[in-house]
Each structure stands twice: as structure tokens, then as C-alpha cells.
Amino acid sequence: AQSVTQPDIHITVSEGASLELRCNYSYGATPYLFWYVQSPGQGLQLLLKYFSGDTLVQGIKGFEAEFKRSQSSFNLRKPSVHWSDAAEYFCAVGADDMRFGAGTRLTVKP
Amino acid sequence: DTAVSQTPKYLVTQMGNDKSIKCEQNLGHDTMYWYKQDSKKFLKIMFSYNNKELIINETVPNRFSPKSPDKAHLNLHINSLELGDSAVYFCASSQPTGPNTGELFFGEGSRLTVL
DSSP states (O other), rough: OEEEOOOOOOOEETTTTTTTEEOEEEESOOOEEEEEEOOSOEEEEEEEEEOSOOOOEEEEGGGGEEEEEGGGGEEEEEEOGGGGGGGOOOOOOOEETTTEOOEEEEEEOO | OEEEEOSEEEEOOOOOOOEEEEEEEOOOOOOOEEEOTTTTOOEEEEEETTTEEEEOOOOTTTEEEEEETTTTTEEEOOOOOOGGEEEEEEEEEEOSSTTTTTOEEEEEOEEEEEO
16 A cells, blocks of 8 residues: 655754755555645645656745655755745655655744 | 635534535546545545545545535535544545646645534
């Protein structure tokens, strides 16, 4: 069965610093992988997705993620974090029955 | 123009009551879902429907009954509410083909509080 692990429950970074959020997945075939962001009181918004092809994918708001099949990982990165990036981030795998990780809460220090 | 809309946004009710949450999407998608997000932000799929047909039914109590009158609507009815049902319920839709394949479009959520 497919599953997703986000090892970090909470991460704090300073504004302007770089960010990496970790995601490991378990999936029987070539996975569909996603990163979503949830701001307080809001629904989830897609940041980026990977289906096939180039393993480095670019998303909205300056985010990117790299698919590494050998490590079963799909880590999310941003070179310089803005205060408005503070939110909950979810990694997800699958298509018709998408499964989400537990989420990583990002706090941004001034 | 909201793509996936849920009503009500907030719902406070007593244990034992029956309540419904409605969801509508105007994206023309074939597949709709209900997810439950608990207090720790964990998102768990409950149901999915494809063109009004039930596809996924996770281990959800029988008190939860989804209904899809047409492919643009997926409602969730909950009988005999319990304290543990308190959560945020998200409706979502997706399209299995095309440029947005697999991407879930979420509503803003319906926060249910059972007292």
C-alpha cells in the first residue's frame, strides 16, 4: 500500500534562509508525487507535482522539489524563505486514492 | 468564482445529532472526495466518487454516508454524531486525465465541532 512519511513535524527557519522539507514515500509503481501547502483556516493548494520526466520540478511561489527514486524521496526546497511561507506543508502520493503525509509546520522567524 | 465550495464552513452541534455537509464543484471534474483532517492536521481519505459511483470507501463508520446526486455534487451525511467526529472535513475534486491529472482541488473545509 502506498504511504508517505514526513519526518519533521515542525521546522523553524529565519526569513531569507534556505528551506528543505523532507518526504519519503512507499509506492508499488512509478509514483505520482505532490506537495501541497495549507495556510491557517484554508484548504490545500498545490505547490508542485511529479509524474515523470525531469526529476527536478518547479512549482509556484519559488518552490522546487527533487524526485530521487533510489532514496524514495521527494524533498521540497526553497532558496530563500519569506514570512508568508509560514504554513503547513503536505507531501502526497498517488492519484485516485491520494495519501498524505502527516504534514510539516513551517514557522518563519523575522 | 469558487471552484470547490463547501457548506457550512462551521458547524457546532450536540452529540447524537445528525448533520450534513454539502460540496459542489464547477470544474467539470469526474471524481470527488471527502477527506477528514484531525486536530493534529492529519489528512485521511474517507470516500471518493467517480461520476456518481462510489470508488473508495475507507474504514469509516456506517454513520457516515456520502451521496452524489450528480458528478458536480458530493454530500456527506453523518448520523449520531460523536465527540471523535470533531474535525475539519475537506471536499476535493480531480480529473483522471488531462494536464491536471491527479491534482486535487480542495474546498476551504467545514469545521465540525461536536459538544
